[in-house]
Amino acid sequence: MRLLGFFRRLRVRRAAMTALHAGNGARDARDWQAAAAGYRRYLGLRPGDGGVWVQLGHALKESGDLPAAESAYRRGVELAPENHDAHLQLGHALKMQGRVAEARAAYARSDELAPINHAAEELAALAGAPMPPRRPAGAPRPLGTARERENAARVAEARIDLARSPGDPAPHRALSAALLRAGDREGAIAAARDAFALAPDRRNWQAVRRAGGLPAEGGADGSDAPHLYDITDLLNLVRDTGRATGIQRVQLGLAQGILRDPEASAAARFVFLAERFGPLWTLAREDLEAIIAYCLDEPHDLDRAAALANGAMDRARPTGLGAARLFFIMGAFWFWAGAPAALARLRAAGLRIGVLVYDLIPVTHPEHTSEGTVAGFRQGLREGAQFWDFALTISEYTAGELRKRLAALEAPAIPVRPMPLAHRFNEAEPGDAFPEAAADLRGQDYILCVGTIESRKNHAALFQAWQLLIREGVEPPPLVLVGRPGWRVADLMAQLESTHYLDGRIRLLHGISDPELEGLYRGCLFTVFPSFTEGWGLPVGESLALGKLCLAAMEGATPEAGGGFAEPIDAFSPRDIAARIRHFLDDRPALAAAEQRLRDGFRPRGWPEVTRHFLAEVAEGMARPALQRPAPMPPRLVAGETVSFAATSEGWPESSLALGAGFEPPEEIGSWLLGPSGTVHLDVAAPARLWLRLAAAPWAEDNRAGVALGDGPLRWTSLVPGGDALTAIDVPAGSVTLRLVVDGPLDAPPQGETRPIRVGLRAITVAAPVEAALTPGRPVVFGPGAPDLAWTGLLAEGWDLAASPEGVEALSPRAVIRLRVPPEEGELRVLLHLAIRPGYHAKLRHTGGTQDLPEAGGPLLLPLSLAADAEGTAEIVLEMEDGSVPPLRLSALRWAAAGDTAGRLAMVEALVLPEAGLAVPAADRLLAIEARLRADGTASAAPVPGGEAGRAALRLAARRG
Numbered sequence: 001m002r003l004l005g006f007f008r009r010l011r012v013r014r015a016a017m018t019a020l021h022a023g024n025g026a027r028d029a030r031d032w033q034a035a036a037a038g039y040r041r042y043l044g045l046r047p048g049d050g051g052v053w054v055q056l057g058h059a060l061k062e063s064g065d066l067p068a069a070e071s072a073y074r075r076g077v078e079l080a081p082e083n084h085d086a087h088l089q090l091g092h093a094l095k096m097q098g099r100v101a102e103a104r105a106a107y108a109r110s111d112e113l114a115p116i117n118h119a120a121e122e123l124a125a126l127a128g129a130p131m132p133p134r135r136p137a138g139a140p141r142p143l144g145t146a147r148e149r150e151n152a153a154r155v156a157e158a159r160i161d162l163a164r165s166p167g168d169p170a171p172h173r174a175l176s177a178a179l180l181r182a183g184d185r186e187g188a189i190a191a192a193r194d195a196f197a198l199a200p201d202r203r204n205w206q207a208v209r210r211a212g213g214l215p216a217e218g219g220a221d222g223s224d225a226p227h228l229y230d231i232t233d234l235l236n237l238v239r240d241t242g243r244a245t246g247i248q249r250v251q252l253g254l255a256q257g258i259l260r261d262p263e264a265s266a267a268a269r270f271v272f273l274a275e276r277f278g279p280l281w282t283l284a285r286e287d288l289e290a291i292i293a294y295c296l297d298e299p300h301d302l303d304r305a306a307a308l309a310n311g312a313m314d315r316a317r318p319t320g321l322g323a324a325r326l327f328f329i330m331g332a333f334w335f336w337a338g339a340p341a342a343l344a345r346l347r348a349a350g351l352r353i354g355v356l357v358y359d360l361i362p363v364t365h366p367e368h369t370s371e372g373t374v375a376g377f378r379q380g381l382r383e384g385a386q387f388w389d390f391a392l393t394i395s396e397y398t399a400g401e402l403r404k405r406l407a408a409l410e411a412p413a414i415p416v417r418p419m420p421l422a423h424r425f426n427e428a429e430p431g432d433a434f435p436e437a438a439a440d441l442r443g444q445d446y447i448l449c450v451g452t453i454e455s456r457k458n459h460a461a462l463f464q465a466w467q468l469l470i471r472e473g474v475e476p477p478p479l480v481l482v483g484r485p486g487w488r489v490a491d492l493m494a495q496l497e498s499t500h501y502l503d504g505r506i507r508l509l510h511g512i513s514d515p516e517l518e519g520l521y522r523g524c525l526f527t528v529f530p531s532f533t534e535g536w537g538l539p540v541g542e543s544l545a546l547g548k549l550c551l552a553a554m555e556g557a558t559p560e561a562g563g564g565f566a567e568p569i570d571a572f573s574p575r576d577i578a579a580r581i582r583h584f585l586d587d588r589p590a591l592a593a594a595e596q597r598l599r600d601g602f603r604p605r606g607w608p609e610v611t612r613h614f615l616a617e618v619a620e621g622m623a624r625p626a627l628q629r630p631a632p633m634p635p636r637l638v639a640g641e642t643v644s645f646a647a648t649s650e651g652w653p654e655s656s657l658a659l660g661a662g663f664e665p666p667e668e669i670g671s672w673l674l675g676p677s678g679t680v681h682l683d684v685a686a687p688a689r690l691w692l693r694l695a696a697a698p699w700a701e702d703n704r705a706g707v708a709l710g711d712g713p714l715r716w717t718s719l720v721p722g723g724d725a726l727t728a729i730d731v732p733a734g735s736v737t738l739r740l741v742v743d744g745p746l747d748a749p750p751q752g753e754t755r756p757i758r759v760g761l762r763a764i765t766v767a768a769p770v771e772a773a774l775t776p777g778r779p780v781v782f783g784p785g786a787p788d789l790a791w792t793g794l795l796a797e798g799w800d801l802a803a804s805p806e807g808v809e810a811l812s813p814r815a816v817i818r819l820r821v822p823p824e825e826g827e828l829r830v831l832l833h834l835a836i837r838p839g840y841h842a843k844l845r846h847t848g849g850t851q852d853l854p855e856a857g858g859p860l861l862l863p864l865s866l867a868a869d870a871e872g873t874a875e876i877v878l879e880m881e882d883g884s885v886p887p888l889r890l891s892a893l894r895w896a897a898a899g900d901t902a903g904r905l906a907m908v909e910a911l912v913l914p915e916a917g918l919a920v921p922a923a924d925r926l927l928a929i930e931a932r933l934r935a936d937g938t939a940s941a942a943p944v945p946g947g948e949a950g951r952a953a954l955r956l957a958a959r960r961g
Contacts, residue, residue: 016045020052020752027059035059050079051749054086061093069093084110085701112146151182169195173207180211185714185743189213202274202281203314212677212741214711215661216318223282224323225269227618228351231255231283232272233331235291239309242302243511244295245452245484247358249538250394250421251330256292257611259285264615271319271327275674276339278661280319287312300511321349326622328354334362334373334380338665341657343387344633352389354621356419359394359535359556360401361456368456368532370487383652385411390621392419392614394536395557412629417617420560423541423604430522433515438480438507441523445477446507447581448524448548450517450539451531453493453508454486458530458553463495464574465581466502474582476505477525482517484510521546526584526591529553530571537561545604549594551580565602567594634658638685642765645670655764658682660737663761669695670762673740674755680738682764684731689767689793690738691728695760698722703744703758704800704811710737713797716811724762727801728792730769769793774821776903780893782807794818794893796875806835807891815878815886819895823872827898830876831907832862837887844886845879853887860888863907865898 023038036059039052046052057072073090080086091106158175165171172195180188188211196204196216208215234251238244244252258264270288271280291308298304327346329336333355336343346353362369362377369377385406391414393399399418406414434442451457462479469476485493496506512520521527527543533556540561543550552558553571567584570576584591634657635643643655647666656666662678663671682690694705696719706714707727717727729738746756767789774780782791783803791808792801798812821828838857843850848864868874878886896903 016042017752019045023052023055023059024752027055030062032059032062036063048079050076050083050086053079054083054089057089057093061089061096066093066097070097148182151178154178155182155184167198169198169204172198173204176207176211185212185741200317201314202316202318205318209662210676212706212714212739212743214679214737214739222317223269223320225267226323226325227267228269228271228280228319228324228327229255229258230272230280230327230329231270231288231331233335235272235309235313238291238295238305239313240306241484242300242305243484246538247332249295250356250358252292252295253422253607254330254611254614255288256296257607258615259289259292260608261611261615264611269319269324272313272316273336273339273342274313275661276665277341277656277659277663277678280321280342281313281316282319283312283316287315296514299513299516321346321351324349324351326354326618327351328356328618329384330356333357333384334377337376337380337383338652338656340383340387340652341634341659343384344657347387348633352622352626353387354618355384355388355391357391357393357398357402357535359398359533360405361533361535363405364401365456365533368454368488379652381405382409385409385414388414389627390415390417390624392417392617392621394419394421395560396420397557397560398535412627414627415621415624417620419610419613419617420605421536421538421541422607422610423538423561423563424545424606430518431515432519433513434519434523435509435512435516437509437512438520441478441480441507442519443523445525446480446523447477448480448482448520448527448543449529450482450521450527450542451529452483452486453481453489455488455492456532457483458532458571459489460492460495461530461571461574461577462528463492463502463506465578466505468574468578469582470502470505472578472582474585476581476585478504479506480509480520480524481506482509482512482520518546521548524548526551528569528577528581529558529566530569530577531555531558532571534558534561540566541604544598544602547595547598549584549591549598551577551584563602565598634681634683636683636685637688637690637764637766639688639766639768642763644763645761646763659761662740664755664757667760670760672697672755672757672760673742674757675742676746677739677741680740680761680764682731682736682738684733684736684766686733687731687769688733689728689730689769689789691726691765691767692738692740693762693765694719694725694727695762696721696723696725697749697753697758697760699749699753700744700758703742705759706741706743708739708741710739713816714739714741715795715801716743716798717801718809718811719759728789730793774819774895776821776825776896776900782890782892799890804889807833807889809889810878810886813879813883813885815890817876817878817890817893819866819868819874819876821868821872821874821895821897823868823870825868825872825897828866828868828874829896829898829904829907830864830866830874831894832864832876832890833892833894834860834862835889835891836860840887842884843881844888845881847876850881859891 019038019041023035023042026032026034026038036056039056039059042052043049043056053072053076057069057076060066060069060072070090070093073086073093076083076086077090087106087110091103091110094103094106155175155178158171158178162171162175172191176188176191176195179185179191189208192204192207192211192213195207198204200216205215231251234244234248237248255270258268270283272283273280287308291312294305294308343353362374363381366374391402393402393416396418399416403416406416449459449462453459459481466476466479496502501507521543526549527539529537529540529543529550529552531537531553535557537552537556537558538561540550540552540558544562544565550562550566551569552562552566554562554566554568555571558566567580569580584594633654635654637643644653645655645659645666646668647653652666656671658681659671660679660681662673662675663680664674665671692707694717696703698721700719701721704716704718705725705727706716707729708714709729709731715727715729717725719725731738740759740761742758744758746758748754748756780786780791780794784805794817795801795808796816796818798810798815800809800811819828819830836853836857836859838855840853840857841855842853844853846862846864847866851860851862854860864876866874866876878888880886894907896907
């Protein structure tokens with residue numbers, strides 16, 4: 001019954017996703033009625049999805065049905081009361097119906113939940129007030145809302161907890177999370193790094209990444225063992241399903257054998273890859289032993305399995321590669337598809353790469369696997385063939401298939417050696433364990449079939465064989481199928497359900513322990529295994545090793561597993577299968593004779609023998625001379641080139657070798673950043689300015705992106721949902737690491753995408769570095785009006801590089817401008833042309849003091865006196881006294897050395913005639929200044945700021961008067 005429920009849920013899920021995709025497609029095509037129909041079908045199956053209720057509201061609103069849209073939005077608010085967008089959209093629907101008071105309440109709630117959205121602007125419009133300035137995404141503002149006060153309280157509480165237990169990494173992680181929520185990213189990074197310093201494990205490494213810091217890439221596992229054994233897919237399957245089957249059972253057997261061999265254990269580290277382009281992680285031995293013990297001896301318990309696997313991965317340490325000599329993929333090699341950068345880094349570190357290949361079924365029999373598996377397998381084989389140094393297989397049959405496929409790929413020839421598997425997995429002493437779900441079969445006749453329920457295993461032939469026996473008047477014993485449901489069996493499951501599992505004659509079990517499985521083997525009459533093909537056929541060997549005859553199809557490697565003792569059946573003939581089953585049911589002496597023949601002649605291969613063989617083949621592979629072939633390397637960046645990160649029809653681009661932790665494999669749009677931050681590792685031929693083209697997801701409405709060189713300050717740029725953004729950074733020659741960070745919400749979007757993605761890396765263009773020093777007297781214009789892009793080099797921190805005609809906007813509480821002038825200039829006079837947003841009555845703090853901002857907004861000229869250091873560098877820092885983001889744009893900058901009288905007089909012109917701009921001819925400027933100085937009164941004159949430039953303007957006016 002539980003299995004029936006599983007398939008019902010599977011059908012519902014598929015129907016729901018089909019409806020959702022139809023709704024999204026219609027929405028993108030602006031067919032609002034069809035979109036609403038698709039969303040309604042989805043919500044009929046998944047009524048608890050608040051995000052899709054909001055999408056339905058959009059479609060209904062665009063269709064003109066405002067009452068229905070309001071109803072949908074209200075349902076979205078009810079299901080997700082903390083979703084600021086649901087409240088915002090409800091406010092829109094209410095406003096459009098003229099219900100202003102209700103709309104105001106919805107907008108107020110949205111603004112309280114997320115001050116970065118448009119709710120405050122809508123509130124101002126409803127009140128008839130000037131629109132307040134909108135704060136950039138992720139930027140903090142003065143404490144005032146309930147959420148901000150709550151964040152401050154959490155930070156204070158976290159600091160108290162930290163003071164109590166400064167040596168425990170957990171309070172440091174908690175403080176990092178609280179600081180990040182409160183908008184203090186640098187503090188959050190520092191707290192996370194403190195946690196990692198106390199315990200350099202994956203949990204604390206992830207805390208650094210979540211804060212947006214640069215996580216450590218080097219190893220910290222403290223081991224010099226030379227052999228790294230990859231068990232990534234074993235950990236994933238145990239965590240996600242609570243059980244290890246097939247390929248993962250083999251990994252358990254080999255891992256257990258290696259751990260029991262003192263010499264092999266001392267040379268081994270068991271590792272996994274948590275992110276496609278991230279570092280390897282080394283498991284603690286006690287964690288691996290606990291997982292093995294659970295899989296072999298304990299009953300199925302998904303919660304316990306997830307706790308074991310997650311705990312082991314959290315406690316893992318980054319893998320040091322200094323002493324490593326071998327990286328061996330023990331599990332599914334196609335897990336590494338799309339991640340050549342990880343393998344390339346291992347090759348570059350001097351490691352040889354070995355692989356254990358179980359079968360080639362997705363290539364030789366694609367009809368029995370999913371399209372995704374076929375594509376991933378082929379990609380993994382194509383990519384792996386460029387890196388593997390030797391391969392082992394679990395049978396002679398698979399070795400032959402692999403050699404043929406590698407030759408077809410024109411891949412470098414590598415040694416391929418068979419290493420047949422064991423005939424029995426768990427060799428513990430016999431017990432009396434038996435699955436509770438089949439307790440009524442203990443001591444009764446039944447026939448057993450073990451294997452995942454999928455089309456390749458050919459369970460449909462057994463269903464038909466049992467039907468034939470029943471029609472012939474035979475009452476066959478129950479057929480017990482042990483295995484998890486897989487793919488391409490929907491028709492079979494429907495047939496089983498419609499016949500009530502042949503009125504109870506067929507029983508399905510899964511998630512049972514190894515001792516319980518052994519109990520089923522020992523208690524059955526015989527086993528049957530009609531698979532169309534196998535890489536080995538472990539259930540055949542298990543049956544024979546336990547003294548039970550197996551009726552097996554002689555396909556693929558199954559004859560090797562049977563060793564001449566399995567009874568052949570025809571996988572393509574249910575009648576033949578029925579006849580062979582009937583024969584042994586009717587002729588029990590023949591069955592007894594077959595079992596006696598097993599006892600007399602069958603010599604099962606055990607896991608200790610397999611482990612010895614495996615270690616010998618690994619040693620042989622390592623003893624051979626290294627293959628001389630160039631390893632793929634990321635491109636070397638030179639000026640004038642553009643490197644794309646988009647996938648092509650020919651596979652992964654070479655640029656993907658530059659991707660580090662945090663990135664997804666390349667897709668058509670580029671490589672998405674998964675989560676809050678990621679790294680890119682580049683080799684730059686000469687000092688350069690790199691232009692990063694970013695893609696913003698359609699739902700990245702409240703996000704911004706920042707890029708930094710290593711641990712340097714982040715340079716922020718705003719994002720247009722569904723559009724591209726361009727940001728630049730200067731880098732030195734050689735190996736450099738860039739850090740890409742996303743600010744704002746990262747929860748999974750409502751449009752059907754399940755990954756927390758907001759920003760993708762499309763391409764990097766390499767340009768020559770900007771002019772080393774600014775030219776005296778030459779103004780710098782920021783934004784589209786500039787003759788070139790040199791202005792980007794002055795924006796050191798806190799500015800939005802997506803400039804408008806008014807200039808560049810401050811995005812962070814601390815906005816920094818960094819000038820480089822000829823070193824001999826010494827003291828400088830700088831004039832900033834600023835555009836102030838209206839509605840602010842506060843003080844701007846700058847390098848020379850403070851400045852009152854005009855509440856009405858408008859242009860502001862800010863004169864400053866600076867001192868350049870010995871290298872000619874000077875820094876200007878703009879901050880608000882209340883800690884908020886400066887409400888300004890930087891339009892232009894002028895500068896002159898203190899001893900440059902002509903240059904300083906040109907700056908005075910700009911002070912006296914701020915409306916004249918930068919491009920007015922000199923003669924016209926002179927006439928305008930003289931007319932201004934002759935004018936009576938001060939009503940029409942702009943106020944002259946104080947400071948050196950102001951005093952110069954007054955002296956000039958006095959002389960002219």
